[in-house]
Each structure stands twice: as structure tokens, then as C-alpha cells.
Amino acid sequence: MNDTLLLQPETTAASTSKTVTALDEHIVEVLSDSGEGAQRCGQSLGAISARMGNGVWTVEIIPAEIQPPARSVEGASGNRVRIGACGITNGGDESDLAIAFNEQVLLGRLRAGEFKPGATILLESMWRGHSDPKIAASYLQTHQELVKAGYRVYEIPMERECLKLVQDARKGKNMFALGMLCSIYSRDMALAREQIALTFGKKNRSVIEANVKLLDAGFRWAEANLDFKYRIPAARPSVPQIVVNGNTAIALGVLASGMEVCAMYPITPATSASHYLSEVFEKVGGVVHQAEDEIAACAFAIGASYAGRCALTITSGPGFSLKQEGIGLAVMGEIPLVVVNVQRGGPSTGQPTKAEQGDLLSAMFGSHGDAPKVVMAPCSIEDCFYSIITARKIAETFNMVVVVLSDAALATSQQPFPRPQFSETWIAPPPDQGEIPPGARPYDWDEVTGLARRFVPGQPHGMHTLTGLAHDRSSHVAYDPQINQEAIRARSLKLAALAKTLKAPPLYGDPEGDLLVIGWGSTKGAIEEAVGALREQGHKVASMHLRFLQPLPPGIKEAMRRFRQVMTVEGNWCDDPADEIIDENNRRYSALAMLLRARYLVDVDCWSEVKGQPIKPGAIRRALIEKLKASRDPKDAMP
Amino acid sequence: MTHGSECLLRLYEERLELEDYQNGVPRWCNGCGDNAILAAVQRLCRDEGLRPEKTVFVSGIGCSSRFPHYMNTYGFHGIHGRALPIAQGVCLTRPDLKVFVNTGDGDCCSIGAGHWVHAVRYNMNIKLFLHDNQIYGLTKKQASPTSPAGTRSNTTPRGSYLEALNPLTVTLGVQNVSFVAQAADWIPELLYDIVKAAYRHKGFSFVRIIQRCPEFMPNQFDPWMHDPQRTMLLRHAQGITPSEGLARVYRNVREHDPSDLERARAVASCIDPVPVGILYRNEEVPCYEDLRRSTKMRTAAYVKAGLEAEFDKFTIWPEEARTPAAA
Structure with a gap:
């Protein structure tokens, strides 16, 4: 690839003298109709920022339908990027800035309360003068509402500007938007151009050049026309880092674990792991077998495991339910087996594309009879990778089923982590x-x-x-x-x-104090952020995150003893004690809280949310504050 | 056996006897057709010189699925209906193993029907014996999909309501079908010939064996047993040629070319007389495992190379270490 010329800046942007505001972090959303490339725009911004050395967490915003109608609330597709000066461990709270290709895709996010008060909104202005009076009216109405609600709205003629460069603005507006974001956040344009070359690397040079032109155009337009500009300080990373989402990390873990068979059946949100694996597994001699159903996928993996090398099956909630009989067979026959369950909203079909942590108890107790199996839950993107290697090892050492509980939040989020150093010990020896x-x-x-x-x-x-x-x-x-x-x-x-x-899980925060928060799985970053914020306010709090749920690691009871109160924060249901007919006799606790109460005889409380969204650190912070307040009331304090 | 040798290579030929494949005393009822199938399969193992440690019998649940327990080979007595996908997992990863499946009419044609259809399509090198006694035995007499309409059972005390499913026509209707045969437990000589032909076929061999259940379906097959004319022997130079002795008893012989799928479907539809022999065989159908299995040695270095290449795709290099192409 000889892109030396191409990658030089065309012109030094004539930057007007704007004040550049320094930020600790910002959350950006790029929203479009499905197929307009907002995903790629957001992901590219994340990658550029990560390469600059910012902390980054990106989350996909995915419509449930394949071809939702254009300009529809439910059709919003895009990406949410949190960029920070320091390490970022979760998607954060409400967004600070959004670029929307039409006003409809914005509405759903707005109604869900996803934007901070006064957030900046960059709105494609082409709809204002649209020939269809209904569309123009809808645009005007939304625009007025946004302004009235106090959002800082900028109307951007993205379509018009893009048409100066390309025939079809639908293909390319995303790169124009990326250029604007690069200007707004003072991104390194050489890196941005490089990123485009990497993204479109498989396509021919003219495609890359066209996209770089759009990027530069967006950058110049924002430099010349927007009255604000930010800077998020970054420290250039000193080690190579990997940027992938949780499902790709799982698939890479499968490669690294030395497993050679993955049997699966298509199901959301697990399938993207198998898509990627299907692309690459054969390069290391592996096979992705798409079975005729979930039960067959589980049985196929069991057969392959029985024949020598531990195999895995990947699924999500409904598929996991179907596999339970097979899992029981593997327990009974003591056949090593790795089962990945990328949890989604349940029960039944539930919310296929949304995050939930609802399968902990069915993972532990799902098969009939006494069927002990190992249950693990990765707590970060990096952990998705290493969990699979560990799971394979445990499965073959103990001849057990190991269930790995990821979820939709990890599946579609990206966070850079240090590039793993391959170790031969990851791989199983050939079967005896x-x-x-x-x-x-x-x-x-x-x-x-x-x-x-x-x-x-x-x-x-x-x-x-x-x-x-x-x-x-x-x-x-x-x-x-x-x-x-x-x-x-x-x-x-x-x-x-x-x-x-197993080792005792470490405490994050105070070694003793008023409140210990216990979590598991994808919520780690958000919980720790909330705990960190409370400690800055002077509260004596800490959190503990469990990667092993069955068996539980040692040290939990001892840690709980050092705090006046203990509560779990989880993405599965618990009854609210404030509800009229809920009392101590009938309250249903969250899954982990129930387990901890049963095992340690400690009065563990819980707070949970099942909104299908990753739990925000702000929501956790508020819940913890409530808990701390209540505990000051002597009648609520633990004896 | 080579026991005691430090070397895994066999240094001399050995001949295994029937006893080497037998394990325990079968707990099937007296007169159960499963015994005949077991005898034919043990004879096959001996005659073909199958290594007991390299042979796996996979089964589901039901009377027939007890089969692996009576073989001195590796066996996998799994869960109801799922023998096929388990066997496929074994077959894909271990080309050195001979894989058999024993299943019943409930196991294969009811709870496991989805797997059965797809197994035909995968065409993996697995030999399936469908022990079809037209009734659920282990759960004590309930109608199965192959029970003739009107069968009185514990769940159909006034007679079963539906026409029986025909396993032969179903199998022959699936894309990639490569071997279909029918045998009857009461003609052991033919049963053996068919089991052997099934074993020698490379691909998925589907053998339906009509099997007596003296406990719950006594006399069900008496009309066919007592009247040889009601058995249609399928004969062909490329199929089975019955012995002279057999030909003297079973005179209803039909020339049937097993490469003719259309004819095979027509023959399969025939319930009375009941066709016995090889209905269809096609050696040309590719096996799924041959399409999918890697021939590479999966050494650590090989896995590492593949993994590092993938890491490269997702790596952000620190400034000083940027790859030349991107610099």
C-alpha cells in the first residue's frame, strides 16, 4: 500500500481562531437511518481516539429490523462513543453531543432520555426545505421542540456539502460527519486519514480517496462554520492495543484456547461471534458448524468434546434454554464443554438486541436434577477474550461444563485493551x-x-x-x-x-466502610465509576466484582463483614420494596443477591434495572446514595 | 491384544472373535428383534476386523438405544432423539473412528426427526440402524409415528388416529440421500448382508430394520413372517444377491437398481409386500466432514500464527511502532 501522498493533509485547514475548550470526557452519538453508515462513522471516531491515546468505549445502536423504514424512530442506527482523557470502562451517562442525519432517528433517543440537558445537536438541515410538506413540517416541529427544550441545535447542510463531492450523499455523509467530529474534538487528521485507509483497505484506492475527500470536507466545514471546539487530552499508548467488541473478543478467545469445534445456531445477539469465527476459524484448523437447531448444536459440541478435544457452543437466552438437557448430559457424562450465553432481554423472545443479566440462575440451576457446572461471567471486553481460554482449561481439567455469561452490552461494545501475548499453555495438548x-x-x-x-x-x-x-x-x-x-x-x-x-476477588475502593457493592458481568466499569464518584464525595464505599459465580471464590463473606451494608447491582429483576404489596416475605431479590443471601446468611440488598440498556454509572450512583441515606436511618441499619 | 507393549503400533495381526465385541447379557425381552440386530452387528465387526477401541456406537433413548451397552466398543448412550448430532460431532473430529447410531422409531422419527432429516443432508460417514418396532417400548406401549393407523396403545386406547409415517420415503425425499436400505429382523442372513453393505458405503447409511416387539406388538408382523410372498426381495448385481437357499423361500424377487432414485422412491412407498434390500445407493454424494475438516496439524505454532494475524487486524500500534505501510 503506497498511500504516502494520499495521507498527507491536502491543505492546512484555515482554522478560525476559536476557543478550544479542554474536556475530561465527552459522549458523542452518530445517528442515521440503517445503511447510511453512522456505525462506521462512530467506530472510526472511536478508533482514531483510541490511537491518539484516549480512553474509549463505543456502543452500537442497532435497530431490531433489517430494513426499518427510512426516517423512523425505531430505525435509528448508529454508534455512541465515549471519549475520555483517562481510561474509560463503560458507556457512561447521557450523551453530550449528537449528529443526526434526520430528526426522526433523534427522537427515540431523545424520548429515552439519552441526552444531557443542553446537549449539542448537529442536525442535517436538508429536510427543512423538503418537497414533501409533511417531512418539512415534522423537521420544523422537532427543531423547535429541541430549541425550546434547551438543546444547542446546529443545522448542518451535510447533504448539500457532500453533493459537491459525490453523486449520492447517502454514501459518504458518514465520512463528512466524521470529518466534522474530527474538527470538533481536535482529532489528529493524519490518523483519521490512516483510519479510513485501514477501514476501506479491502476496496480500491479510488474509494479510499473519495472518503478521505469527504472527511477533509467535513473537517474544513466545521472549522469554518462551527463556533466551538474541544480538546480531550490523551497520552499516546506505549503498548500495542486491540480494539474489538465483546463478541469478537470471545471469538479470538476461541482461537487462542485451542478449541477446534464451535457448534452454533443463529441467534441474536450471540451470532456475530460466530460470524467472525466462521471467517477466521478455518485458518487455525477449526470448524464452525451451523447446526439444524440449538439442541443439535449443543449435542454436536458434546460429541466433538467426547471424541477428544473440548468444543464449544455459542448462544443467547432462548437457545440456552433449549440446550439445558444437553448440558445435563455433559454434566452426567463428565464431558468437558464450554457454553457461551450472550444474554439478552427475556423471558421468551424478549428483547433480542438488548442487554440483560437475566440468565444467572438458569445457568447455575437450569438442567433438571443436581447438575453442578461452572459459571463464569466476563466483566470487560478484554475479559471476554481471557474467559474463554480459562473456560476451556477448567472444562478439561475438571471434566465439567463451563457456562460463560456475556451479554448484549459487552457483545456490541468496544474498548481497547493490551494486545495479548500468546502462550502455549492456552492450548490443550492433543487428546490422550x-x-x-x-x-x-x-x-x-x-x-x-x-x-x-x-x-x-x-x-x-x-x-x-x-x-x-x-x-x-x-x-x-x-x-x-x-x-x-x-x-x-x-x-x-x-x-x-x-x-x-480461586483467589479472593479484589475490592475496589475503601477496605471497610458503609457500603459494599457486589456485581458480576458487564456492569463492572459502571459500578466502579459510581463507587469512585461517591468516594470522591467522601463516602466510605467499595465494590467487588465476581467473575466466578459458581463456584463462588473465597473471601466474599470476610469482605462483607467489613461493611455496614451490602448490596448487589444487577441487570435482572428485583421487586421494589416501595411497591404497595411488596414486603420482606414476598420480595423477589436479584439473582446474585439471592445467592449471596442464601450462601452467607447476610442481609444483602439489591438494586437493579431491566431497561435493556447498559446500566449507567449515574443511575448506580443515585441508587447507592439512596442506600447510604436510608442506612443513616437507624431502623434500617444492620444489627 | 497388545497389552503390555510400550508401543502403540500393532506389531502383529490379530484376529478378534465375536466374544471380543460382546459385553454382558442383553436385557431385552425374549424374542425381541433387537437381539437379531445385535448379532448381525457383532458379526459385522468381527468380519470387518473393526478395532473395538476405534469403534463408537451412539444411541438415544429407548429399548434399541441400550444397544451400545452390549458392545465391547466405545459407546455413547445419550439423550432422547439426539444420537445423530452427538455422532456427527464425533465423526467430524475423529476420522479414525467408525461411528454407528442405533435409534428407534420414537427416537429417530418423532423426537429426533429434525436431526434425522438434516443427517441425511449432511451425509456424514455414519451408519444408522433404525430399530423400527412401530411402538414405544421402554415407556410401555404408546403409539409411535410408524404405528399403523388404528394401533391400540396406552395413549390411543381406541386406536391411533394417523396414518403411519414411512421412514424410507421420508429419507429418500431429502437432498443428498446416499444410502437407504430396509431389513427385517426375522431374515438374519439378509439383515447381515444389508448391515455389511451399509458399513461399506461411504456416507450416511440409513437402514430401517423392521423389528418385532413381542411384548407390546405381538403378532404385528406375523402376516409377513408367515407368508414369504409378502416380502419383496430387492436383487441387483450392484445391490444384494440373495443366496440360493434364501431365494427358494422368498420367491417374490424384484430386480432393483440401487442407483435409480425414482424407482427407489416407488419401491419405498410399497407397504405390502414389504421391500427388503438396498433401495438406493450413491457413492458420489460428498460427505460433510470431508468438506469441513481441516487437514492441517494444529500445532501451537500454527494456532499462534493464525491468532497473531487476527490480532494484527485489530491492533493499534503505539506511535513509534506503527507499521511501515501505515506510516
């Missing part, structure tokens, strides 16, 4: 094909740990029939009451054995 020693049995459960050596087909003298029926150490079907008792004990002990290898 050596002879089974005389007398060895396929379920020779260790008295202390419950562990047994795994027999793999092909091993001479290891012949036996694995069965989902209750069985003895020789895998013979057993109806004997003692044998069943012994077998269930052994399978259960493996969880305790794993627990012995």
Missing part, C-alpha cells in the same frame, strides 16, 4: 490416545476432589459406554441407591475442588 492401564475405570472418582481420569475413544482398553443414566465407576447403569449417592457426591465435589483454586 495411550493405553488405559489394567483395572482403571472411566469414573474412578477421587475420594477428595471427585476428579476422574477422562477416557477418550481410541484408547485401548478404555472401552465403555458413556451414559446419561446413573452409573457406577465402570459406567455401568446403576440403580443402586449407594452408587447414585456416591456419583452425585463426586460430581459435586469437583466444584469445591475448583473453588479451592
Whole structure:
């Protein structure tokens, strides 16, 4: 690629002398109809900012339909980018600035309260003079409402400006918008041009040049016409970083784990992991098998695992429900298996594209009977990568099912993390094909740990029939009451054995104090941000984030003892004690709160939200403040 | 056996006997057709010299699915209806293993019907034996999809309402079908020949074996057993050529070319006389595992190279380390 010329700035932008306001962070939304490229615009801004050394978190805004009608509220498609001077660990609170390609795509976000009071809105102005009087009227009405509501609205002739450069402004407006954002946030234009070259790298040079022209045009237009400009200080990163979303991180984890079979069935929001995996898995000798249904996908993975190397199946809520019988079989047969559940809103079809943490209890207790399995939850994009490697390792060490609970929030968010250093220990050794020693049995459960050596087909003298029926150490079907008792004990002990290898989760914040917040999964960044904010105000608070939910790591009870109050923050339902008929006898607690109460006999409270959106740090902060206030009332304090 | 050797290579030929494939005493009822199928399959293993440790029998749930327990090979007695996808997972990852599936009319044609249709399409090198006794046995007599209309059972005390599903026509209607045969447990010689032909076919072999259930469907097949004319023997130079002895008893012989799919579908539709033999065979259909399986050795270095190449796509390099192409 010889883009040296192209990547030089065309002209030094004639920047008018504007005051440049320094910011700690800003949240930007780019909104368009589906297909107008707002996603790419937002992601590019995120990538450019990350390369400049800013903290970045991007979230996709995805319409539920493939081709929603143009100019519709529900059709809003785009990207939300949080850019900070320091590390950014979550999507943050309400947005500071939005670029919208029409007023309709803005409305849904506005009604959902996604913009800060007085936020800046850059609105495509072409609709003002639209030939359809209804459209023009709708635009005017929205514009007036926005102004009245106190938003700082700028009407931008994006269409007109783009048409000076391209025939079809629909293809290219996003790059013009990117140029504007580069001006507004004082982005490094050399990096921006480079980013376009990278993004369109697969296409021919003329495409890259056309897009760079649009980028430059947007930049110049904003320099000349907008009366504001920001700067978000950045420190150039010293190590290479990876920028991917949670699902891609999971797929990369699959590559790195040495697993060779992923069986799946299409389901939102898990499928994008399999899309990416389908593209690359074969390059490392792997196979993505799209099965005929979720049950078959699970069974296929079980068969592949049984035959030698741990396999995985990736799904979301409804698919996870369907796999439960198969998961029980893997538990009974002690077949290693990794099950990734990218959680979405439930129950039933629920909210397929939205985030929720509703599957913790079904992951732990989903199959019938006593079916102990490991449950993990990655808490960041980086953790999505490493969790899969760990999951594979645990699955094969303990011959267990490991469920990895990601969610839609992680699936579609991007956050840079240090490029992993490959380690050979990530990969499983080839399956044992050596002879089974005389007398060895396929379920020779260790008295202390419950562990047994795994027999793999092909091993001479290891012949036996694995069965989902209750069985003895020789895998013979057993109806004997003692044998069943012994077998269930052994399978259960493996969880305790794993627990012995876990470390106490670290505390974020004060080592002791008034309130300990416990969370799991995708909420880590938001919880810690809220805790950090409260500590700055002088509150004695801390948070603890659990990556292992089953078994639970040590040290939780000890940590809880050092705080006057404990509560969980989760993305699954809990009844509000303020509701008229809710009392201590009937209140349904959030999943983790229920588990902690049952296990540690501590009066753990909970706060949760199931709005389908990633929980905002501001919302958590307010909930914690409420809790702290209430606890000052002596009757609510713990004995 | 080579037990005691430090070397995994077999240094001398050994001949395994029937006993080497037998495991325990089957707990099927007296007169159950499953016993005949077991005998035919054990004989097949011996005659074809299958290594017990390299052979896997996968089953679902039901009387027939107890089959793997009676084989001294690897076995996987899984869950109801799901034998096929489990077997496919084994087959894809382990080309060195011979994979068989034993399933019943409830397991395959009812709860596992979706997998059955797709298994035909995948055409993986798996040998399926459908033990079809037209009734649920293990759960004690309920009508199955292959029960003839009017079958009285515990769930259809006034007779079953629907026409029976024909497993042969269903299988022959699916794209990529590559081997379909029908056998009857009471003609062991033919059963063996068919099982052997199924084994030697590369691809998904679907063998429906009409199987007696003396407990819940006594006398169900008596008309066919007692009148050889009601059995239509399919004979062909490319299929099965019955022995002289057999030909003396079963005189209703039809020349049928197993490469003729249209004829196969017509023959399959015939309920009485019941066709026995190879209905269809096509060696040209590609196997899914051959399309998908990697031939590369998955060494750590190989995995690392692939992973690093992917990392490169997503990496933001620090200023000084920017790649020359992007500088």
C-alpha cells in the first residue's frame, strides 16, 4: 500500500481562531437511518481516539429490523462513543453531543432520555426545505421542540456539502460527519486519514480517496462554520492495543484456547461471534458448524468434546434454554464443554438486541436434577477474550461444563485493551490416545476432589459406554441407591475442588466502610465509576466484582463483614420494596443477591434495572446514595 | 491384544472373535428383534476386523438405544432423539473412528426427526440402524409415528388416529440421500448382508430394520413372517444377491437398481409386500466432514500464527511502532 501522498493533509485547514475548550470526557452519538453508515462513522471516531491515546468505549445502536423504514424512530442506527482523557470502562451517562442525519432517528433517543440537558445537536438541515410538506413540517416541529427544550441545535447542510463531492450523499455523509467530529474534538487528521485507509483497505484506492475527500470536507466545514471546539487530552499508548467488541473478543478467545469445534445456531445477539469465527476459524484448523437447531448444536459440541478435544457452543437466552438437557448430559457424562450465553432481554423472545443479566440462575440451576457446572461471567471486553481460554482449561481439567455469561452490552461494545501475548499453555495438548492401564475405570472418582481420569475413544482398553443414566465407576447403569449417592457426591465435589483454586476477588475502593457493592458481568466499569464518584464525595464505599459465580471464590463473606451494608447491582429483576404489596416475605431479590443471601446468611440488598440498556454509572450512583441515606436511618441499619 | 507393549503400533495381526465385541447379557425381552440386530452387528465387526477401541456406537433413548451397552466398543448412550448430532460431532473430529447410531422409531422419527432429516443432508460417514418396532417400548406401549393407523396403545386406547409415517420415503425425499436400505429382523442372513453393505458405503447409511416387539406388538408382523410372498426381495448385481437357499423361500424377487432414485422412491412407498434390500445407493454424494475438516496439524505454532494475524487486524500500534505501510 503506497498511500504516502494520499495521507498527507491536502491543505492546512484555515482554522478560525476559536476557543478550544479542554474536556475530561465527552459522549458523542452518530445517528442515521440503517445503511447510511453512522456505525462506521462512530467506530472510526472511536478508533482514531483510541490511537491518539484516549480512553474509549463505543456502543452500537442497532435497530431490531433489517430494513426499518427510512426516517423512523425505531430505525435509528448508529454508534455512541465515549471519549475520555483517562481510561474509560463503560458507556457512561447521557450523551453530550449528537449528529443526526434526520430528526426522526433523534427522537427515540431523545424520548429515552439519552441526552444531557443542553446537549449539542448537529442536525442535517436538508429536510427543512423538503418537497414533501409533511417531512418539512415534522423537521420544523422537532427543531423547535429541541430549541425550546434547551438543546444547542446546529443545522448542518451535510447533504448539500457532500453533493459537491459525490453523486449520492447517502454514501459518504458518514465520512463528512466524521470529518466534522474530527474538527470538533481536535482529532489528529493524519490518523483519521490512516483510519479510513485501514477501514476501506479491502476496496480500491479510488474509494479510499473519495472518503478521505469527504472527511477533509467535513473537517474544513466545521472549522469554518462551527463556533466551538474541544480538546480531550490523551497520552499516546506505549503498548500495542486491540480494539474489538465483546463478541469478537470471545471469538479470538476461541482461537487462542485451542478449541477446534464451535457448534452454533443463529441467534441474536450471540451470532456475530460466530460470524467472525466462521471467517477466521478455518485458518487455525477449526470448524464452525451451523447446526439444524440449538439442541443439535449443543449435542454436536458434546460429541466433538467426547471424541477428544473440548468444543464449544455459542448462544443467547432462548437457545440456552433449549440446550439445558444437553448440558445435563455433559454434566452426567463428565464431558468437558464450554457454553457461551450472550444474554439478552427475556423471558421468551424478549428483547433480542438488548442487554440483560437475566440468565444467572438458569445457568447455575437450569438442567433438571443436581447438575453442578461452572459459571463464569466476563466483566470487560478484554475479559471476554481471557474467559474463554480459562473456560476451556477448567472444562478439561475438571471434566465439567463451563457456562460463560456475556451479554448484549459487552457483545456490541468496544474498548481497547493490551494486545495479548500468546502462550502455549492456552492450548490443550492433543487428546490422550495411550493405553488405559489394567483395572482403571472411566469414573474412578477421587475420594477428595471427585476428579476422574477422562477416557477418550481410541484408547485401548478404555472401552465403555458413556451414559446419561446413573452409573457406577465402570459406567455401568446403576440403580443402586449407594452408587447414585456416591456419583452425585463426586460430581459435586469437583466444584469445591475448583473453588479451592480461586483467589479472593479484589475490592475496589475503601477496605471497610458503609457500603459494599457486589456485581458480576458487564456492569463492572459502571459500578466502579459510581463507587469512585461517591468516594470522591467522601463516602466510605467499595465494590467487588465476581467473575466466578459458581463456584463462588473465597473471601466474599470476610469482605462483607467489613461493611455496614451490602448490596448487589444487577441487570435482572428485583421487586421494589416501595411497591404497595411488596414486603420482606414476598420480595423477589436479584439473582446474585439471592445467592449471596442464601450462601452467607447476610442481609444483602439489591438494586437493579431491566431497561435493556447498559446500566449507567449515574443511575448506580443515585441508587447507592439512596442506600447510604436510608442506612443513616437507624431502623434500617444492620444489627 | 497388545497389552503390555510400550508401543502403540500393532506389531502383529490379530484376529478378534465375536466374544471380543460382546459385553454382558442383553436385557431385552425374549424374542425381541433387537437381539437379531445385535448379532448381525457383532458379526459385522468381527468380519470387518473393526478395532473395538476405534469403534463408537451412539444411541438415544429407548429399548434399541441400550444397544451400545452390549458392545465391547466405545459407546455413547445419550439423550432422547439426539444420537445423530452427538455422532456427527464425533465423526467430524475423529476420522479414525467408525461411528454407528442405533435409534428407534420414537427416537429417530418423532423426537429426533429434525436431526434425522438434516443427517441425511449432511451425509456424514455414519451408519444408522433404525430399530423400527412401530411402538414405544421402554415407556410401555404408546403409539409411535410408524404405528399403523388404528394401533391400540396406552395413549390411543381406541386406536391411533394417523396414518403411519414411512421412514424410507421420508429419507429418500431429502437432498443428498446416499444410502437407504430396509431389513427385517426375522431374515438374519439378509439383515447381515444389508448391515455389511451399509458399513461399506461411504456416507450416511440409513437402514430401517423392521423389528418385532413381542411384548407390546405381538403378532404385528406375523402376516409377513408367515407368508414369504409378502416380502419383496430387492436383487441387483450392484445391490444384494440373495443366496440360493434364501431365494427358494422368498420367491417374490424384484430386480432393483440401487442407483435409480425414482424407482427407489416407488419401491419405498410399497407397504405390502414389504421391500427388503438396498433401495438406493450413491457413492458420489460428498460427505460433510470431508468438506469441513481441516487437514492441517494444529500445532501451537500454527494456532499462534493464525491468532497473531487476527490480532494484527485489530491492533493499534503505539506511535513509534506503527507499521511501515501505515506510516
